[in-house]
Structures are given as C-alpha cells and as structure tokens.
Amino acid sequence: MSQLKYDFETLVDRFDTGSFKYDQMIKWNPEAADKKIVPLSVADMEFKTPPEIVDALKRYLDEHVLGYTGPTGAYLESVINWMKKRHGWEIEEKWIVSTPGVVGAFFMAVTALTKPGDGVIVMPPVYYPFYKAVDSGERVLVRNELKEVEGRYEIDFEDLEEKARDPKNAALLFCSPHNPVGRVWTREELEKVADICERNNILVLSDEIHFDLIMPGHKHIVFADLNEWTRNNSIVFTAPSKTFNLAGMQTSNIIIADPKLRSQFIREMNKTAVMNLNALGYEACKTAYNECEGWLEELIEVIH
Structure with missing residues (x-):
C-alpha cells in the first residue's frame, strides 16, 4: 500500500x-x-469523517446562520462536476432534486410514479427497504430473483422478461451496484435490462447510492446514461453518504432528466411536506464533491 495522507x-x-x-x-x-x-x-x-468536511462545517458554523437553506449554484455545480468527473455522466442543473435521504426518495418515487395495485419488480436478495417501499404504497411486490451462477449472482433475464411483459407491472426498483450481493452490473447486463424495460414500458427507479465505492477492476455505468430511452425513463438515486460516511447529514440528490417525471416526483414531495435539506448537509456534500476525491481514492485502496 502506498503512503497514505489520511488517517484510516x-x-x-x-x-x-x-x-x-x-x-x-x-x-x-x-x-x-x-x-x-x-x-x-x-x-x-x-x-x-474526511477532515476537509469537518473544517468546512466548522467554518460554516462560524460564518453563517442556520436558517432555512436551499441549494446554491455552487452546490448544484459540485454535484454536476462530480457526476461528470467520476462517472462521465453529464447532467443538467434542473435535473437535480435534493432530498433528505435516498430511502425516503424511492418511497416517494414509487408512490408518485405508479398507481395503487401496480406491480413493482425487485431483484431479491435486495436491500430491505425496497420491499417496504412497494408494500407501504399499496403496490404489488413482484420478485425477479437473482440466480447464483458459479459463485456469483446474475440477473435472471428470462424471468425479468416474463415479469416485465405482464401489463399489471409498471416499474423496476433496481439496485446498481447491487446491495447486498455486491455486483457491479456490466454494460451488457444493463443494456439487457434497459431493452426489456423499454419494450415493455417499465419505468426504472435506479438506486445507485454505492456507485462511488467501486473496487479496482470494475467500472460502474449509470443506468440513465446508457441511451436516450434510459435518460428519459429512469430516475437515479445518488448521495454522498455511503462514499464519505455522511449518512447522518441526510443528504441525497435524485437525478431526473424527464420533466414530467420530475414534476410528478416534486409534487409527491410537496404532498408529504418534504422540503429542503438541512444547511450543513448542503455544505458537507459540496465539500465532499469539491475537495475529498483524494480521501476517496485512499479509502478504496484501504478497503481493497
């Protein structure tokens, strides 16, 4: 291991x-x-916590008032730049919808973008709030079980095709990279998922919260960045929380390119009185994306 700058x-x-x-x-x-x-x-x-974030929060507390706070231009720019630098994904400022956490966001997305009685496909074994997001919204949980092939999990595309073809099913709640099995889906796998969903008019809600924590030898590809259809028929859930150990900041950014989907999602936020993030969450995220890439690189080296 190389000489580390940060204390792990x-x-x-x-x-x-x-x-x-x-x-x-x-x-x-x-x-x-x-x-x-x-x-x-x-x-x-x-x-x-990365020291740059600790220092930035101290400065913020010294220099600012903890009043109601919304996203600044500098904050939105930090999100845009991070997505481009780390993932080659070019997004627009208006696509960014900030929410206090990813879990609450995909609960709202299921409610906003499907109807009671609609089927929502998940790929078990998967992060347990996925099940709750479907069940609590009076939607029908549809299981497309991952299959184990020679010691690793893979998507059962034949079963996914069958489930997607059912007109009662409206959305896929997708986990990429997959939690808990740890798969980083390949471009070929993602394109197969996209093709099946496009042919069957299935909306994709893609939880990509772990997309910065990719080990050497693997490459994460953002689902929405595959093609024009995926850009306009998916929502991508992102956050700095897993990457920089900021879960307590309750800060996430939901990327929604399609204006109709974005409007429906924001309407659901308003109905449930979900407003802006806390002031320190904005500052922590902005600092992480602007100043802490070196810390992340060392973290990955330590984990790997």
Whole structure:
C-alpha cells in the first residue's frame, strides 16, 4: 500500500453516541460493548469523517446562520462536476432534486410514479427497504430473483422478461451496484435490462447510492446514461453518504432528466411536506464533491 495522507487507523468510539447500529447491537447483546465488537448491520463506516468536511462545517458554523437553506449554484455545480468527473455522466442543473435521504426518495418515487395495485419488480436478495417501499404504497411486490451462477449472482433475464411483459407491472426498483450481493452490473447486463424495460414500458427507479465505492477492476455505468430511452425513463438515486460516511447529514440528490417525471416526483414531495435539506448537509456534500476525491481514492485502496 502506498503512503497514505489520511488517517484510516484511528477508530472513533461510537458507543453511547446515538449511533443506530451500535445502540441496536447493545440492545440485542449488552455484553458487546465490553468485547469491542464492531457491528456490520448498517452501511456506515468507522473511519473518521474526511477532515476537509469537518473544517468546512466548522467554518460554516462560524460564518453563517442556520436558517432555512436551499441549494446554491455552487452546490448544484459540485454535484454536476462530480457526476461528470467520476462517472462521465453529464447532467443538467434542473435535473437535480435534493432530498433528505435516498430511502425516503424511492418511497416517494414509487408512490408518485405508479398507481395503487401496480406491480413493482425487485431483484431479491435486495436491500430491505425496497420491499417496504412497494408494500407501504399499496403496490404489488413482484420478485425477479437473482440466480447464483458459479459463485456469483446474475440477473435472471428470462424471468425479468416474463415479469416485465405482464401489463399489471409498471416499474423496476433496481439496485446498481447491487446491495447486498455486491455486483457491479456490466454494460451488457444493463443494456439487457434497459431493452426489456423499454419494450415493455417499465419505468426504472435506479438506486445507485454505492456507485462511488467501486473496487479496482470494475467500472460502474449509470443506468440513465446508457441511451436516450434510459435518460428519459429512469430516475437515479445518488448521495454522498455511503462514499464519505455522511449518512447522518441526510443528504441525497435524485437525478431526473424527464420533466414530467420530475414534476410528478416534486409534487409527491410537496404532498408529504418534504422540503429542503438541512444547511450543513448542503455544505458537507459540496465539500465532499469539491475537495475529498483524494480521501476517496485512499479509502478504496484501504478497503481493497
């Protein structure tokens, strides 16, 4: 491993700090604290927050008022630049809809863009809130189970074709990269998914929150960036939270190119009184995307 600039060895003691996963572990096993066990139940990291973000938040608190805050031009530019630099994905400012978290966003998307009784396809085993997003909205959960082939999971395209062809099914809640199986879908796989969905008029809701944490030898391709159809018939859920350990900031950016889909999504946000992010979330995300790429590169090296 090369000489590291950042500290990935000092682990922060998160017991009795309100950390969801540590509190949950102690509830289930009160002796865990004495054994210094690190829970792996929730996807946040024990590594310290990037120092650039800590410094930026301190400056913000010194220099600003914590009033109602919306996205600035500088914030939106940081999101646009990050998507282009890291993923070769050129987006427009008006496509960005900021929300306080990805999970709430795909709950709203299912409600806004499908009707009660519609089928929503998922690919189990998958992140458990996917099931809740479908069930809570009175939609029908449709399982397109991944299949295990020679030690890795693959999409069952024959089954996906069958499910997509059913006129009662309206959307695919897609996980890319896949959580929890860890697959980074290839371009060929993504194009097959897109082809099936296009031929059967299936909207794709693509959760890509882990798309920055790609190990060497793999390449993430944004679903919406495949072609014109995917750009206009999908929503991409992104956030800096998994990448930079910022889950507590409750900050995400939903990228919606199609104006009709975007309008429907924002209407649902307004109905549920989901407003802007907190002021520090904007600042943390902007700083992460503008100043912390070096930290991310070292993080990937440490993990790999």
